[in-house]
Amino acid sequence: MISISGNAMKEWHEFGVANTDCFLTVNCCGYQKLMTRNLERNREQGRADYQLIYIVRGKAVFRFGNEEIVAGGGHMVFYAPGQPQNYCYYAENTTEVYWIHFTGHAVHDYLEQFGLVGGSIYEIGSMDETVALYNKIIFELNMNKPFSGHVTTAYLLEMLALLGRKFQHGEEHHKARQYADITMIIGVMHERYSEQLVIADLARQCSLSTFRFIHKFKDVTGTTPLKYVTDIRINEAKKLLSESSLHVREVASIVGYDNPLYFSRVFRSTVGMPPSEFKKQFL
Structure with missing residues (x-):
């Protein structure tokens, strides 16, 4: 497996960290490519922070309650704090994913504004801009430069806004056909x-x-x-x-x-x- 990640904290927290002192901040972000072994996650109590997983290619299975959903390239998966996380990435499909954990007292408002509340899996297709932003956040977290937190927050906000635009465009396209x-x-x-x-x-x-x-x-x-x-x-x-x-x-x-x-x-x-x-x- 190829794994590249960046962490805003000094150590990894398997169950995340909630921070309500700031409006929006990135805890950690990474990229994984499965090549020989599957990767499985089972967090029955979920995490304290939010997570967005973007599947670039391959195959993954996510379990929500009693339902199993197969997701492939172009799917994004959203987890809220405390939501059970049970999923598996498959190596035989050379699955590639990006993930990001974030927190803050204004997160829910942003997610609601951009249409990321009310669903767990979204089909967004190929979004090179999203991949670029994931990579920028990983790089910034590893460089540890001054105001790194502000920069990663700006990248995350841009990512959420682009996703919101994507969803809105889809709704407008449907409405255009309807009318x-x-x-x-x-x-x-x-x-x-x-x-x-x-x-x-x-x-x-x-x-x-x-x-x-x-x-x-x-x-x-x-x-x-x-x-x-x-x-x-x-x-x-x-x-x-x-x-x-x-x-x-x-x-x-x-x-x-x-x-x-x-x-x-x-x-x-x-x-x-x-x-x-x-x-x-x-x-």
Whole structure:
């Protein structure tokens, strides 16, 4: 077995160390490559700190309660303090893993923010950035330079943030597929905002009832279709008023309002001042 590790403490603590005096700190970090013998861990009482294991390649089996889960390359395993740890890395698969133990009073808040609470095994795929950060932390722990603790904490925080981004991107990708029809309509709105768009017509393009279309549109954008189009028009009007010599009446017509008085009311309601007063700021 090839094993490389770094420890922030002077000696190894099999069951970890909890430190609530700091917001986030790395206890130890390492890399292992199994070549001839399997490696098994059985910590029925878990550890006092948190652990993230990243399997680069190979095969490992993790037991959570009565369930055994086979994990391979691209899987990350999370252990909370006090959670039983029972797992085995297999040498026949030339298993390679990175691991890190960390603690601090703000750990749970960070994990919750980045979506690492509520699960034990995550499929994250190949993440070269994560591997690089593990290696940087190991190197820093072994160099024992000034402010090493701050540097390793910064690397760990970057790692957690990248994992959070990975999870969020996956959710956004799923949402994008689920709401492809609304995404299409949003594109139509940006292209044809100056036309008289009818909500019922937009709903029919999505094969939805008007009620369902408005509800689904609000799920994606946080606002109604009418408000969304209005915002596009007013933002374009602000640009034309500030960057051109066009009169208010001309701007109103360009962005889709036949009645300049109605345009002025909408503009004032949205921006907080009449379009004429807004334009004076740029003369």
